[in-house]
Amino acid sequence: xxxxxxxxxxxxxxxxxxxxxxxxxxxxxxxxxxxxxxxxxxxxxxxxxxxxxxxxxxxxxxxxxxxxxxxxxxxxxxxxxxxxxxxxxxxxxxxxxxxxxxxxxxxxxxxxxxxxxxxxxxxxxxxxxxxxxxxxxxxxxxxxxxxxxxxxxxxxxxxxxxxxxxxxxxxxxxxxxxxxxxxxxxxxxxxxxxxxxxxxxxxxxxxxxxxxxxxxxxxxxxxxxxxxxxxxxxxxxxxxxxxxxxxxxxxxxxxxxxxxxxxxxxxxxxxxxxxxxxxxxxxxxxxxxxxxxxxxxxxxxxxxxxxxxxxxxxxxxxxxxxxxxxxxxxxxxxxxxxxxxxxxxxxxxxxxxxxxxxxxxxxxxxxxxxxxxxxxxxxxxxxxxxxxxxxxxxxxxxxxxxxxxxxxxxxxxxxxxxxxx
Numbered sequence: 001x002x003x004x005x006x007x008x009x010x011x012x013x014x015x016x017x018x019x020x021x022x023x024x025x026x027x028x029x030x031x032x033x034x035x036x037x038x039x040x041x042x043x044x045x046x047x048x049x050x051x052x053x054x055x056x057x058x059x060x061x062x063x064x065x066x067x068x069x070x071x072x073x074x075x076x077x078x079x080x081x082x083x084x085x086x087x088x089x090x091x092x093x094x095x096x097x098x099x100x101x102x103x104x105x106x107x108x109x110x111x112x113x114x115x116x117x118x119x120x121x122x123x124x125x126x127x128x129x130x131x132x133x134x135x136x137x138x139x140x141x142x143x144x145x146x147x148x149x150x151x152x153x154x155x156x157x158x159x160x161x162x163x164x165x166x167x168x169x170x171x172x173x174x175x176x177x178x179x180x181x182x183x184x185x186x187x188x189x190x191x192x193x194x195x196x197x198x199x200x201x202x203x204x205x206x207x208x209x210x211x212x213x214x215x216x217x218x219x220x221x222x223x224x225x226x227x228x229x230x231x232x233x234x235x236x237x238x239x240x241x242x243x244x245x246x247x248x249x250x251x252x253x254x255x256x257x258x259x260x261x262x263x264x265x266x267x268x269x270x271x272x273x274x275x276x277x278x279x280x281x282x283x284x285x286x287x288x289x290x291x292x293x294x295x296x297x298x299x300x301x302x303x304x305x306x307x308x309x310x311x312x313x314x315x316x317x318x319x320x321x322x323x324x325x326x327x328x329x330x331x332x333x334x335x336x337x338x339x340x341x342x343x344x345x346x347x348x349x350x351x352x353x354x355x356x357x358x359x360x361x362x363x364x365x366x367x368x369x370x371x372x373x374x375x376x377x378x379x380x381x382x383x384x385x386x387x388x389x390x391x392x393x394x395x396x397x398x399x400x401x402x403x404x405x406x407x408x409x410x411x412x413x414x415x416x417x418x419x420x421x
Contacts, residue, residue: 146220148281148314149357150368150376151204154226157371158208158251159199161228165245166195167210178240178253180263187264190214191243203277203313207270217263217270218253223367224260227252256367277313281350286312288344295343298335304407305335315350317409318363321385323349324413330420331406331413356381388412 146154170188172179179187194212201207206226208216218226227236228249235242236254241262243251253262278294279286291312298305305311306320315323324331326349329342338346362368362376365386369375383395388403394414404411 145204145222145316146224146362146368147204147316147319148201149319149354149360149378150362151201151206151220151314152358153362153370153376154220155199155201155206158206158226158228161249161371162196162208162245162247162251163198164196165247165249166193167191167243168193168246169244171242171244173235173240173242175240175255175258177258178255178260178262180261182264190264191216196245202270202274203280203309204316205273205277213266214264215267215270217261217265217273219261221255221257221259221261223256225252225254225367225369226371227254227369227373228371229373277309278311279313281312281314281347282354286347288340288347291347292338292340292343295335295338300335301331301406302329302333302335302338303331303409303411307407307409312350314354317411318382318385319350319353319357321412322353322382325384325418326353328417330418331404331411332420384412384414386412 169192170184172184176184190212191210191214194210194214197209197211199206199208204219206216206218206220208218210216218224220226223238225236229236229252231244231248231250233250236252238256238258239252239254240258241253243253245251253260279290294311295302295305298311303320303324306315306323307317309315321331323346327342327345329338329346357363357376357378360376360378360381361370361374363378363382364375365379384401388401388411390403391400393399394401394417397414397416399414399416401412402415404413
């Protein structure tokens with residue numbers, strides 16, 4: 001039976017339902033698979049091994065590909081011989097090792113390819129045309145940019161993986177513009193020999209601090225990825241910069257669109273950027289009253305105001321749609337018309353939505369990955385973003401969601417739950 005790793009499924013199949021099969025060879029891991037965050041797997045009753053060595057999930061446990069692909073703990077690992085025979089891409093073993101560590105399973109000292117776990121999708125059930133789950137399509141009709149939760153996910157991963165390491169060199173690939181206007185020899189000379197003291201985030205920007213007068217200011221923009229990989233690992237897709245560390249790893253930056261930047265800047269430059277940004281929405285500096293005061297001078301739409309990084313740092317198209325739906329505010333509502341109770345509800349929703357997305361390791365539609373190379377799982381929990389104009393029902397009242405353009409961005413809202421007053 002043909003099999004396919006969940007993470008290799010085309011995103012266009014994300015709203016379909018498929019049967020899941022599990023093959024396991026690692027003793028003691030099965031109980032942890034039963035605790036998988038996707039409820040369909042967690043609640044399943046698994047029969048014993050059949051002749052092929054697979055556990056067949058029952059019809060009642062059919063789940064969406066979208067839920068499965070974008071759960072933080074897949075892939076669990078791989079059986080290299082079996083997958084190579086099926087033409088599947090092999091997943092690096094450290095991801096499976098990280099899963100087992102997080103779920104408390106004993107990690108083997110040998111290579112995971114020798115003895116591990118595989119979660120597979122039954123390909124026939126896709127091609128047979130399974131019923132739609134009603135989940136939103138995972139690929140909106142426009143590209144999304146990493147926002148605060150995605151950048152915070154990268155920050156926490158990097159802080160764990162690179163803090164304390166020393167830069168030992170750098171390689172520039174095919175796009176010199178990734179480091180800005182600075183010439184590469186100067187970039188490399190200033191960076192080499194400096195040690196990483198921490199990783200910070202300001203809005204959608206990252207600062208990789210060093211013990212030198214310089215820091216790395218990183219902006220992922222639309223398709224940027226920062227991965228930590230062993231020195232000997234081949235270049236990632238669209239890799240533009242590789243920074244070697246004395247711990248045996250590289251910090252790799254890849255970017256399909258070439259909009260992202262990794263800039264070597266001094267402290268005054270970083271401070272100047274921070275001053276241009278609004279307050280952090282998860283910080284204590286922003287209050288409901290302070291938010292309303294900041295909106296008083298805004299005569300445009302509330303969505304346009306929330307997208308403005310000088311008002312609040314870190315919000316983007318995904319989470320503004322989600323926040324406005326949660327609060328029942330129409331995206332075209334004039335920003336300075338909000339009443340105090342609305343401003344309070346807005347700030348509360350902003351924090352709730354962002355904190356949930358951070359807990360889910362961010363939202364992945366196509367390219368976003370954390371430094372381990374894993375997709376975020378938050379797309380499975382979005383209520384409206386990307387669903388407008390697709391005849392999809394409002395999750396609250398059932399009215400078809402609508403799509404309009406606000407502040408130059410595609411915008412989804414419910415015309416019943418978010419009335420324009």
